[in-house]
Amino acid sequence: MTMFLGCAHQDENVVRIGAAGPMTGDQSKMGMDLKNATELAVAEWNEKGGVLGKKIILVAGDDQADPKQAVSIANKFINQKVVALVGHWNSSCSIPASKYYDDANIVMISPATTNPQLTQQGFKHVFRVCGTDDQQGRAAADFVLKKLHPRRVAIIHDKTAYGQGLADFFKKALGNKVELVYYGGIIQRDPDYKAVLTAIKENKPDIYFFGGIYPEAGRLVRQAKEVGLDIPMITGDGVYDPTFISIAGPAAEGTFITFGKEPSGLATAQSFMKNYKAAYGNPGPYSIYAYDAANIILTAIAQTGTTDGTKIADYISKTTFHGAFSDISFDKNGDVTKAPYVIWVVQKGKFVEVQ
Amino acid sequence: MFTQQLINGLALGAVYALIALGYTMVYGILQLINFAHGEVYMLGAYLGIIILGVLTYLGLTAYSLPLSLLVTVLGSMAFCAAYGAAIERIAYRPLRNATKLAPLISAVGMSIILQNVVMLSQGKEYKNLPPMLPSEGFTIFGANISPVQIFILIASILLMIVLHLFVAKTRLGKAMRATSQDRVMAGLVGINVNQVISITFMIGSALAAVAGVMVTLYYGVVHFFMGYLAGIKAFTAAVLGGIGSIPGAMLGGFVLGLIENFCASYISSVYKDAFAFAVLIITLIIRPSGLLGQKSVDKV
Numbered sequence: 001m002t003m004f005l006g007c008a009h010q011d012e013n014v015v016r017i018g019a020a021g022p023m024t025g026d027q028s029k030m031g032m033d034l035k036n037a038t039e040l041a042v043a044e045w046n047e048k049g050g051v052l053g054k055k056i057i058l059v060a061g062d063d064q065a066d067p068k069q070a071v072s073i074a075n076k077f078i079n080q081k082v083v084a085l086v087g088h089w090n091s092s093c094s095i096p097a098s099k100y101y102d103d104a105n106i107v108m109i110s111p112a113t114t115n116p117q118l119t120q121q122g123f124k125h126v127f128r129v130c131g132t133d134d135q136q137g138r139a140a141a142d143f144v145l146k147k148l149h150p151r152r153v154a155i156i157h158d159k160t161a162y163g164q165g166l167a168d169f170f171k172k173a174l175g176n177k178v179e180l181v182y183y184g185g186i187i188q189r190d191p192d193y194k195a196v197l198t199a200i201k202e203n204k205p206d207i208y209f210f211g212g213i214y215p216e217a218g219r220l221v222r223q224a225k226e227v228g229l230d231i232p233m234i235t236g237d238g239v240y241d242p243t244f245i246s247i248a249g250p251a252a253e254g255t256f257i258t259f260g261k262e263p264s265g266l267a268t269a270q271s272f273m274k275n276y277k278a279a280y281g282n283p284g285p286y287s288i289y290a291y292d293a294a295n296i297i298l299t300a301i302a303q304t305g306t307t308d309g310t311k312i313a314d315y316i317s318k319t320t321f322h323g324a325f326s327d328i329s330f331d332k333n334g335d336v337t338k339a340p341y342v343i344w345v346v347q348k349g350k351f352v353e354v355q
Numbered sequence: 356m357f358t359q360q361l362i363n364g365l366a367l368g369a370v371y372a373l374i375a376l377g378y379t380m381v382y383g384i385l386q387l388i389n390f391a392h393g394e395v396y397m398l399g400a401y402l403g404i405i406i407l408g409v410l411t412y413l414g415l416t417a418y419s420l421p422l423s424l425l426v427t428v429l430g431s432m433a434f435c436a437a438y439g440a441a442i443e444r445i446a447y448r449p450l451r452n453a454t455k456l457a458p459l460i461s462a463v464g465m466s467i468i469l470q471n472v473v474m475l476s477q478g479k480e481y482k483n484l485p486p487m488l489p490s491e492g493f494t495i496f497g498a499n500i501s502p503v504q505i506f507i508l509i510a511s512i513l514l515m516i517v518l519h520l521f522v523a524k525t526r527l528g529k530a531m532r533a534t535s536q537d538r539v540m541a542g543l544v545g546i547n548v549n550q551v552i553s554i555t556f557m558i559g560s561a562l563a564a565v566a567g568v569m570v571t572l573y574y575g576v577v578h579f580f581m582g583y584l585a586g587i588k589a590f591t592a593a594v595l596g597g598i599g600s601i602p603g604a605m606l607g608g609f610v611l612g613l614i615e616n617f618c619a620s621y622i623s624s625v626y627k628d629a630f631a632f633a634v635l636i637i638t639l640i641i642r643p644s645g646l647l648g649q650k651s652v653d654k655v
Contacts, residue, residue: 187627195363195616222490247575
């Protein structure tokens with residue numbers, strides 16, 4: 001009891017910022033990327049004297065990619081009077097936890113949750129700095145319609161919320177402009193996709209879309225070549241991983257992927273890249289998003305001169321921020337106004353941006 | 356499309372058949388479902404990647420691909436054979452005269468241990484192997500047969516013939532058949548029953564190792580969890596063919612591979628696994644002794 005009281009009587013000379021994500025278990029790398037990037041931003045601000053003349057303290061919450069844990073982290077953050085947080089990672093965690101943060105006037109910025117539902121709940125305090133699956137599906141469909149001009153399209157997905165969601169948004173964005181000749185799911189972890197690929201081949205599409213993650217995508221393109229299905233695959237950010245190319249080998253060539261720009265080439269990202277590498281090694285694909293999210297929060301606190309979540313959220317929703325990755329401004333839902341997606345293609349065993 | 360699905364199904368079936376042989380041989384001798392058998396297959400697949408990696412590092416794959424494949428298959432077979440015999444020695448032999456359920460539980464435990472050992476030592480991530488053989492093969496009736504598929508079909512059929520000859524013609528094969536008919540009597544007439552059982556486990560495990568290496572070459576991806584589903588599918592194949600019957604396991608493997616492929620392509624790819632297990636349930640209801648199994652008189 002005394003310990004609990006001790007916690008409740010924390011001195012008010014600090015500002016608490018949360019970082020929440022899966023920091024143990026299967027996806028721990030993702031959660032640690034998020035925490036490290038937030039930590040880096042906080043350390044940089046503290047070096048300059050903190051915010052509002054107070055020291056910034058990072059509070060980490062490990063949700064283990066489990067929705068129940070995510071809610072208990074939310075309650076923990078509320079008790080600890082966290083002003084704002086960077087997180088969560090998974091759609092299945094961000095969505096249930098967001099309600100608690102919104103009720104408690106805590107600003108939440110997710111660096112990686114792409115499921116559109118997160119920002120469609122009417123919550124004033126909830127933002128994200130990454131794109132959404134419907135923006136991504138639209139980006140893929142735009143590219144396909146403008147550059148590849150297919151007449152017949154096949155779509156497959158891995159039956160997960162992410163994969164099927166993305167496939168459905170792609171399908172919706174295509175509309176009636178092409179003929180959909182095949183739509184179906186595959187089983188994750190199933191080693192053999194030749195049956196479904198042969199069925200797709202029979203329908204003679206010009207391209208096929210896959211909503212899912214790199215291990216399945218790698219096997220799909222590899223086996224597609226083996227059954228003589230020689231058409232390009234279009235797929236999403238879940239496939240942007242070097243492992244995809246090593247699984248698929250030469251069969252990966254010509255696969256199109258929607259993903260953000262590569263930060264290493266951006267002038268604004270150089271100092272982030274250098275400092276992150278020095279402290280934690282190579283940044284993950286979403287580290288820079290978490291870093292920008294943390295900076296947005298701290299900038300908003302500094303500019304509004306308050307730790308009142310509602311005022312901070314108000315400021316965030318009206319301002320354009322110059323992040324390390326890109327300039328970020330939010331629409332009325334809390335989504336980024338400019339989806340950061342570009343098209344990548346696999347060429348000679350490397351991801352190359354399509355100009 | 357029909358020809359292509361036929362070839363895909365046969366290649367998949369050959370893999371199931373090789374694993375199913377291990378189930379059926381062990382069952383034939385001990386009336387034990389060796390649930391750790393799927394993990395031996397998984398081990399074989401990991402060994403395939405490891406050995407091929409070492410050979411590539413040494414430059415042998417660049418020098419001669421067939422030779423390095425042979426070395427890989429033999430290496431993986433030898434290792435898994437030792438593993439299979441060790442599993443039998445540690446987990447089953449001490450329980451041989453216990454109640455029938457005890458070795459079964461021991462088998463499930465062994466399977467969990469092996470999975471976790473591989474997970475802890477090799478990691479939870481998928482391990483992958485870049486394609487070693489070209490993906491473009493021959494075209495027959497509009498269907499593409501890749502070199503890996505040819506390798507799988509030839510190697511598995513060859514192994515099945517060798518196994519059949521071994522069991523039917525050699526002294527040791529005769530001892531195996533005798534042991535499976537009556538373990539006590541076989542011991543009384545001078546057969547070293549423990550040795551025969553060990554050898555059965557070794558052969559079964561070696562065949563699973565070949566299946567593992569083939570799958571590694573075929574799909575290019577291994578995972579510590581892969582033995583679980585493949586094991587259950589192969590078990591289904593063994594039951595379908597008639598558990599305890601060696602030709603039954605071969606037939607069951609091919610039939611299951613074909614059913615899976617045709618159902619996945621003509622009905623729904625999402626329910627591919629469900630079709631395989633529907634086969635298991637239907638077999639158990641309609642013909643529990645399987646396609647080639649004989650109605651056995653319960654010995655107990």
